[in-house]
């Protein structure tokens with residue numbers, strides 16, 4: 001493939017000027033580093049604000065997201081090249097070097113362009129005093145390619161430590177994956193987190209048809225019976241602006257379908273943790289097709305508004321209630337089906353959130369456990385006898401999936417596991433009847449679902 005310098009660097013009157021694409025990437029990285037912002041929210045704003053589009057926007061997106069995904073590895077490389085720990089750098093300077101490392105090691109930017117662009121960025125954003133240092137460190141970084149760096153840094157590491165460096169993940173995530181997957185799938189599973197996900201659309205049942213999407217160029221795929229793959233800007237797809245069609249990963253679609261397809265009495269459906277509303281929007285249509293009605297609950301007002309927006313295209317949209325699922329405002333046994341799509345670490349959606357893997361740690365997972373158990377307990381309380389509860393996480397981590405279920409089931413006699421069947425991903429259902437989807441196997445986010453039935457008597 002031809003080399004790509006990236007957007008042309010600009011200089012005028014002897015002053016350094018940075019091209020708007022690299023500046024947008026830098027500004028985004030600063031927001032993520034300093035303010036725990038989410039790159040997928042900040043970058044589009046930064047690009048719009050700078051009027052960057054087309055190829056330059058694609059360059060800025062790859063530069064930002066790629067840098068964030070491999071941040072831990074780049075910090076090790078910067079440390080080895082400079083002799084300084086990341087914490088010893090001025091944070092803005094560290095971000096300049098991280099962006100430079102990604103350009104030199106993982107993008108088709110020639111070394112001299114990556115070095116020069118980093119020197120200019122440092123000169124403008126940090127100060128002329130650091131440009132000599134940036135020049136020296138960047139030259140050392142660019143002197144090896146990425147495989148040579150990872151081999152060097154892996155020396156002395158055990159197998160998991162070496163895989164962590166090679167696949168750009170913190171070691172504890174590699175360990176969690178190793179606990180869940182056969183050894184020969186481990187690297188493929190981790191590498192799948194480094195590829196940006198495709199865009200998928202889901203129709204709201206009764207409001208739009210998949211054929212409409214196909215006629216507009218979307219690609220059918222058996223993994224997503226209510227949706228299709230879309231290339232380009234999803235807001236240009238039919239039905240998206242009106243809310244008849246939503247953007248949704250097929251994994252989210254499948255877990256909602258597993259709840260809808262299960263055997264349960266007629267009656268109201270509840271989405272206990274509904275924000276931002278993707279699954280509620282699918283479930284609402286599926287419920288109406290059967291003459292039932294969905295109620296969506298969410299405690300955070302700004303997310304309630306997102307749920308209302310997701311449901312807006314339905315005539316007489318389903319009720320959205322501001323409610324804390326740990327103290328729900330309904331009597332026990334009020335619902336035939338309950339979705340408990342609980343707050344979780346999001347380790348199953350690392351493809352979508354480039355910075356997430358470096359922000360989380362095992363303590364976060366432990367801290368979520370009481371809320372997850374309480375919400376599952378509430379969901380079971382709210383289900384009527386014979387009713388169905390779906391416990392869902394966007395995380396494959398055992399502490400958020402099997403351990404929560406086992407603890408709750410051990411504590412109550414009124415619930416029993418039900419096998420969740422997904423013909424679209426038959427291998428995803430384990431011998432215990434619980435479903436774990438994976439990006440490298442199914443092309444979906446790593447969603448987990450277990451179905452439980454409320455027994456007729458406790």
Ligand SMILES: C[S@@+](CC[C@H](N)C(=O)[O-])C[C@H]1O[C@@H](n2cnc3c(N)ncnc32)[C@H](O)[C@@H]1O
Pocket residue numbers: 252272273274275276277278279280297298299300303323324325326341342343344375394
């Ligand atoms: C994984 S997200 C749900 C995703 C959603 N089902 C969808 O498909 O768009 C978890 C949601 O639970 C909400 N949540 C947090 N604490 C909660 C609580 N105590 N009761 C109910 N929901 C809660 C969060 O605000 C968040 O919107």
